[in-house]
Amino acid sequence: MMRALVLFCFLCSIHGWSQMETEVYLFDLDMSNGKPILSNPKNISNNPGYDNQPSFWDDDHVLFASTREGQTDVLQFNVSEGSTSSWLTYTTTGSEYSPLRIPGKRAISAIRLDVDGLQRLYEYDLKNSTSEPLSELKIGYHVWFDKEVLVTTVLVQNRMDLVVIDLEQGTHTTVFQNAGRSLHRIPGSDLVSFINKKNANWEIRSLDPATGDTKKIADTFGQQEDICWLNGQTILTGAGKRLLTLDVDADDADWETVMSFGLEEINNISRIAISPNGKRLAFVAEDSPAKIIQKQVEAFNSRNLDVFVSCYTENVEVRRFPNEKMYQGTDNMRDNYERFFENVKQSSVEVVNRIVLGNMIIDEERTMVDGREGHQVAIYKVESGRIASMTFVFPDGPLTDAETIVQEQLDAYNNRDIDAFAETYSEGIELYSFPNSLNSKGKSKLIQQYGAFFDSTPDLHCKIQNRIVIGNKVIDQESVTVNGRIIEAIAIYEVENGEIAKVTFIQ
Numbered sequence: 001m002m003r004a005l006v007l008f009c010f011l012c013s014i015h016g017w018s019q020m021e022t023e024v025y026l027f028d029l030d031m032s033n034g035k036p037i038l039s040n041p042k043n044i045s046n047n048p049g050y051d052n053q054p055s056f057w058d059d060d061h062v063l064f065a066s067t068r069e070g071q072t073d074v075l076q077f078n079v080s081e082g083s084t085s086s087w088l089t090y091t092t093t094g095s096e097y098s099p100l101r102i103p104g105k106r107a108i109s110a111i112r113l114d115v116d117g118l119q120r121l122y123e124y125d126l127k128n129s130t131s132e133p134l135s136e137l138k139i140g141y142h143v144w145f146d147k148e149v150l151v152t153t154v155l156v157q158n159r160m161d162l163v164v165i166d167l168e169q170g171t172h173t174t175v176f177q178n179a180g181r182s183l184h185r186i187p188g189s190d191l192v193s194f195i196n197k198k199n200a201n202w203e204i205r206s207l208d209p210a211t212g213d214t215k216k217i218a219d220t221f222g223q224q225e226d227i228c229w230l231n232g233q234t235i236l237t238g239a240g241k242r243l244l245t246l247d248v249d250a251d252d253a254d255w256e257t258v259m260s261f262g263l264e265e266i267n268n269i270s271r272i273a274i275s276p277n278g279k280r281l282a283f284v285a286e287d288s289p290a291k292i293i294q295k296q297v298e299a300f301n302s303r304n305l306d307v308f309v310s311c312y313t314e315n316v317e318v319r320r321f322p323n324e325k326m327y328q329g330t331d332n333m334r335d336n337y338e339r340f341f342e343n344v345k346q347s348s349v350e351v352v353n354r355i356v357l358g359n360m361i362i363d364e365e366r367t368m369v370d371g372r373e374g375h376q377v378a379i380y381k382v383e384s385g386r387i388a389s390m391t392f393v394f395p396d397g398p399l400t401d402a403e404t405i406v407q408e409q410l411d412a413y414n415n416r417d418i419d420a421f422a423e424t425y426s427e428g429i430e431l432y433s434f435p436n437s438l439n440s441k442g443k444s445k446l447i448q449q450y451g452a453f454f455d456s457t458p459d460l461h462c463k464i465q466n467r468i469v470i471g472n473k474v475i476d477q478e479s480v481t482v483n484g485r486i487i488e489a490i491a492i493y494e495v496e497n498g499e500i501a502k503v504t505f506i507q
Helices: 003-007 289-301 305-310 330-343 402-414 418-423 443-456
Strands: 022-032 035-043 051-058 061-068 071-078 084-087 094-101 107-114 119-125 130-135 139-144 149-156 159-166 171-176 192-196 203-207 214-219 227-229 234-239 242-247 256-260 267-274 280-286 312-320 324-328 347-357 360-369 372-383 386-393 425-433 437-441 461-470 473-482 485-496 499-506
Touching: 022 051, 022 061, 035 242, 035 256, 051 280, 061 094, 061 280, 094 139, 107 139, 119 139, 119 149, 130 149, 139 159, 149 192, 171 203, 192 214, 192 227, 227 267, 234 267, 289 305, 289 347, 289 360, 289 372, 289 386, 305 330, 312 330, 324 330, 347 461, 347 473, 347 485, 360 461, 372 461, 402 418, 402 461, 402 473, 402 485, 402 499, 418 425, 418 443, 425 443, 437 443
Parallel strands: 051 094, 051 267, 071 094, 312 386, 425 499
Antiparallel strands: 022 035, 022 280, 051 061, 061 071, 071 084, 094 107, 107 119, 119 130, 139 149, 149 159, 159 171, 192 203, 203 214, 227 234, 234 242, 242 256, 267 280, 312 324, 347 360, 360 372, 372 386, 425 437, 461 473, 473 485, 485 499
16 A cells, blocks of 8 residues: 555656657746636647647647658747648758747748768748758757857767857857757856756856856756746746656745646646737647557557567566566567567457556556466656666465455544554565665554554545456555545555465555
8 A cells, every 4th residue: 555655654868759659738838926727728749649849829829849741850930820830841851840930030940860970050032942051060949149159068078068049150169068959048147057967966057148147046857858938037847747847046945836737648848838818728748658658569469570669668568467577668579579479370469458657657467368368467657758667567476365455454443443453464474665775664663653654644545446456466556635635556465374475566
């Protein structure tokens, strides 16, 4: 149960060119007492594949990079024209990323990655449909300071350096090493903000492009580098399913959560942009982790090995529960499944139950292998739109009535009856954090911790949202009320000799 949480307590990577599944969302934006209020949400990309890096052409038009026909081009979404879209680029020899309007021109700038690997910043004239490179530097990200001056991040070895480019003078000056991708004009000033990534604690800093002087503004929220300025004093950032703001002028400035999204399809918010009039906000969100899991299930059933393997990170870890390594990496995965498909004539997986908690997905699966039916559970961890680990749970423990004893301990827990609760556990009970980090061992310690917890939590209640039983294991998705708060978690119980011998928590 979640009770453990309470008690124990570079080229392709630069622009995300691994083509993860992302979407661009648009909202109406109002400010109330200095806090943003979003309404009228709309998925303006609604496109399989990679949609990213939104910016505003004006108050009614959004630019972003979008995938079509195996490449990435610049798409313009027209809010005031019936929510229609139009393509602004179609470069058969490469793909465009990070589109921005060029000040004073009917033109956009975008990073072009050619099929031969050449990466440069281009200008695209929208009147005559021509394009030309603006710089020979390998630019990762950019922002226009004025119609002649750009602030950019340039790829240097394994980092990005902050470089000011003066197109009129034909000069480029490196002003800072190891900068992030988020570059913005600071409203009401002649400054540009950037992210300092030199140290483990990242900073938001200001840059004066005329002098090269930089100054710390604030720390980022954790290592969330995508920000935008709502006005000259308020910064907005995303973290998971949340939006947070920071008042840089406040004496005790700290990040504050202003909105949390319950929508399943909004995850890992990034690339935030605000319209010139401050009335609209766009950001990028990754697809639901469950979507990539379902994609690989369908690819397995259709025996499409390329699509199946593409659902996983390059260094994916495949384990037997709890932490026994089977193999690692997509090369090994491809070899294993290639042999499997060669040796097995008919195979299928049916998901009969699914638990979703953040980026963790647990599927109860019915398998068929050449007419033989099987039962297994797969625990998936999704990172950046790909499966980073897959842990199999098989019904290989001793045969027990595991669900009965687990339910007894749940009833005792909700009654805050420490004696009845402890009675369901073995003397050597072990409590772990997934996959294999030991938090506590022994019934005496369990009684000490939970007894005090029961006494101090009068509203304590655990509700089972979903349950999977496999062999001697019971997997519960739990929602726990603790002193007015709701805490979500997953508990994996292992029963031996009629007692709970081990619990592994996922939170």
